[in-house]
Amino acid sequence: MASQMAILARTRALIKTTTITDSNPFFKTISTFTFLSQEPQLAESTPSEPPSASTPLPPNPASGSPLYNENWRSPIPNTSLTQSLIPLGFLQQSPTSRIQALSQTLDVPSLMNVFADWMTSQRWDDMKQLFEFWIRSLDKTGKPNKPDVNLYNHYLRANLMNNATAGELLDLVAQMEDYAVLPNTASFNLVLKAMYKAKETVAATKLLERMLQTGKESMPDNESYDLVVGMLFLTDMIDASLKYLDVALKSGYMLSTKVFTECVRSCVNNGRLDTLVSIIDRCKAMDQNKALCPSWNLCNYIAEIAMQEDNSKLAYYALEFMAKWIARGEQVRPAVLLSVDEGLALSALGTAGRTYNASLLDASWAILRRSLREKKAPNPESYLAKIYALASLGNLQRAFITLNEFESMYGNPNKEAEQEMFSPFTSLNPLVTACSEKGFETLDSVYFQLENLSRGDPPYKSVAALNCIIVGCANIWDLDRAYQTFEAIGSSFGLTPDIHSYNGLMHAFGRLKKVGYLRTLLPLPHLSLSLSLSLSLSLSLSLSHTHTHTHTPVRARREDPLYDWGIILSFGVLNAPLICLLALNPWVRKLQ
Incomplete structure (x- = not known):
């Protein structure tokens, strides 16, 4: 205790002797901490700087200010930078640099999503560049990016939409082996589309044969056959087109309406009517193809050609297609009332009579009555044509x-x-x-x-x-x-x-030659006897045929009584009593 008091007394004496001077009336303590020796100094205000503006008051709600419902401290906020998820430096790069930077951050699923988004906006060039940058980049594990077949098909589609040729697409398909990716049917279909644009029929058929020989992953589908068969029909290679069409139908594939229409038109123009009938039969037997139907105008054209060639079965199918169009037109709203020309139906009835086809007869009459819609009766010629067909x-x-x-x-x-x-x-x-x-x-x-x-x-x-x-x-x-x-x-x-x-x-x-009976029948009071010249000639010729056993020219004899009747019947302008008098008058022969 005594030692502590001695230390305190010495400290006070030291402070008094060292700190109080004339030049420095204040005293400063000595410390080992440097920050304790620092004192804050206020900066002097310069007269050149204007005084800071005070914060404005918020607008008065009663004044109707448009800024009342907004942030009055910042009425027009700049949201272009504050709400952007992409860094400002990224936006200031060139498009190629942005795509290159983006390629280093994507994996296969995310790249597929980007492609799906860009396909809707048709950014084919960007898709192509992004894939090419991405394929040369490394993934998270430091290995080169490896695409799958679906991702590579997007790359092929981007090249196709950029008007790449079929040869260029084939080269890209060949490069798929470098990434251990096998092309599938969709890959080859993209190449076939390029060939379809250029009408490269030989290359398309070879590629289709390659697809048939490769295996399951690249077997042709509906689109493959549509592209190849449609191209062959358009270039009038009907034999080759019918060959692959037969393969497609045997495989159970569905034909598109466009290809079916081209098939019908090509077969009709080339006179392959029986072949067309066979194709229609096979399509009608398949559930996926039985709804195929040519256009209305093409149906009329098929019917006309079929009737000219007396192909009753093809004519029946043409009328059946037209009946489908009539039914569709009646079901839509507003209704479209289609009708078959009565002359076409009349020709169909005649064809049914010549070819003894009862189905064509019934179809012709049914579609005629449906076209008339009970608003008028068929013409007499239509009734006579039906009678002729039924009689046949x-x-x-x-x-x-x-x-x-x-x-x-x-x-x-x-x-x-x-x-x-x-x-x-x-x-x-x-x-x-x-x-x-x-x-x-x-x-x-x-x-x-x-x-x-x-x-x-x-x-x-x-x-x-x-x-x-x-x-x-x-x-x-x-x-x-x-x-x-x-x-x-x-x-x-x-x-x-x-x-x-x-x-x-x-x-x-x-x-x-019962002339006597004829003379008793003619003078009836109600009979006009305006007989045609053809009937009188037929009566005369019927007699002439009875004399064909002689070597004389075949003609009626003047002494035959029926010869007189042929002359009398030729004068149809005379009235009945005069004809009867001339016929019964024995002086008729003397006038000859």
Whole structure:
């Protein structure tokens, strides 16, 4: 304790003797710490510097200032730099430098995402440069970046969109081996697209053969066959195109509408109609191709060519395609009402009759009625064409049903031209031929059917149908059946014979030279007897054929009574009584 007090007394004496002087009235302590000897000094304000501006007050809400709802301390913030996730130095680089810097930070998945983003904006040049920088960069482990096949296909697509040639793309595909990447189908399809642009058919077929021989990873798909087959059709290499089209269909691939249309057009233009029918049959048998359908105009073109060549099956397919278009047009809103020209349907009915195709007959009539949409009846020519087709097929029952419909629509002819529509010698002659094809057996069957129909509900009675039987009996030289049918028109059916009934009976008697019976039939009061010149000539020629056993020229003899009838019937302008008087007058021969 005494020692501590002694130390304190010595310290006080030292402070008093060393710190108090005249020049320095203050005292400073001695310390071993340097920072304790430092004293802050205030900087003197220079008069050149203006005083700092005070912070402005916020705007008054009552003043309606547009800055009230914003940050009034910084009304127009500069967000271009503060909100950017990319460093400012990166943005100030050139595009190539930015892409190079970006390539060093990406792995395969992130690079795929960048490519997906750039593909939507079609930045093909940037994609190409980025891949080329990336492929020369190192990954996180210090090894060179290695692409996969999908990433490399993006690089191929970028080159394709930059108008790279097929040869350049093939070189790039060959470089895939350097990265231990095998090209797949998509890789070769990109090359085929370049060949399609340049129409390099030979190279495309060779590449397709290579794809077929390589294996599973590069087997051709729908797009491969579409590119190659479509290119071959466009260059009129129809044999090669049909070859690969056959391979595609056998493999079960789906054809595009464009390729199918080109196939149809090429086959029609080159006359390969049967081949086209076979292709359509195969497509209809496949679920993935049965919906294929050419355009509406092409369907019309197919139908016209098929009917010109009497290819009933191709004509049927053309009408079937057109029926699909009509159905589609009716289903859309607003509806598009497509219709087939009646002349085209009429030609189809004629083709059905010539080729004995019942399917084409039904399709033609159905599409005609659907095109008319019950707003009008088919023209008489359409009914006659259908009767002709049914008669050619031997379907007499449907033929007479069609004749009944025809009569219900146009059964009251007032003009001579309209009367010819029901003539068994011209318009209905195909039905007459069908009725007499098997002789009296068919004629009797048709007559009994008409007799049964006349007792039905509603009854069907037709003079035109009975006239066909009369002329059919004349064709088989059966005068008795012809006369009995003529008599049954009034007795059994309760109808009145028309001009065609008498013409048919005259034809029957003329073929057998029964002139006496003709003279008793002609002077009927209701008969106009405006017979055509063709009928009179046929009567005269029917006689001339009976004299072919001689070596004299085939002509009617002047002494034959039927020769007089041929002359008399030639003067159709005369009235019936005068013709009858001339026919019965024995002085007719003297006038010759």
